[in-house]
Amino acid sequence: MSKPPATLFNGLFETHLHVLDLERSMRFYGDVLGLELGRMEPERRVALYWVGKNRNTMLGLWEEPPWIWEASKNKVQTQHIAFGMELEDLHEAMQRLKQNRIELKNFFDQVTDEPSVFGWMPAASIYFHDVDGHLLELIARIDHEPLPDIGIVSLSEWNNLTRTRRDG
Numbered sequence: 001m002s003k004p005p006a007t008l009f010n011g012l013f014e015t016h017l018h019v020l021d022l023e024r025s026m027r028f029y030g031d032v033l034g035l036e037l038g039r040m041e042p043e044r045r046v047a048l049y050w051v052g053k054n055r056n057t058m059l060g061l062w063e064e065p066p067w068i069w070e071a072s073k074n075k076v077q078t079q080h081i082a083f084g085m086e087l088e089d090l091h092e093a094m095q096r097l098k099q100n101r102i103e104l105k106n107f108f109d110q111v112t113d114e115p116s117v118f119g120w121m122p123a124a125s126i127y128f129h130d131v132d133g134h135l136l137e138l139i140a141r142i143d144h145e146p147l148p149d150i151g152i153v154s155l156s157e158w159n160n161l162t163r164t165r166r167d168g
Helices: 022-032 087-099 155-167
Strands: 014-018 036-041 046-051 057-062 080-084 116-118 123-129 135-141 152-154
Touching: 022 036, 022 046, 022 057, 087 123, 087 135, 116 155, 152 155
Parallel strands: 014 057, 080 135
Antiparallel strands: 036 046, 046 057, 116 123, 116 152, 123 135
């Protein structure tokens, strides 16, 4: 019996977002987030960015995406994407965003400087919006056994809970 295709996957290679102004979005993703431009095709109004150190993932920004029908070309249906990173790099990335006047929020949509932790993974994440309103997330896995019973807590709460469980 053959394996399902998903057992052969090694990750998500690319995702694409609809943007209203390609150059404005390129400034955000290139200058603010620091993604590496892989290719820009002005005639198709698309910019393709490499995500990560090994060029294993790509993000496409489309001003006029082929999957959008005519009536929705001038408005963006916002979407969500998450960028994975190491936990020790999360604080530095958050500082860079704040330097660029980007408002950071937790999972509960509250303005904060502190990531939320999903106990079931566990992973710490912080959210923000791009220039078109897409919800972006920085997420970092935490090297600890999952604690699904705690739900979603702040990183400092997570640290206190795990310290108490370890020491208790």
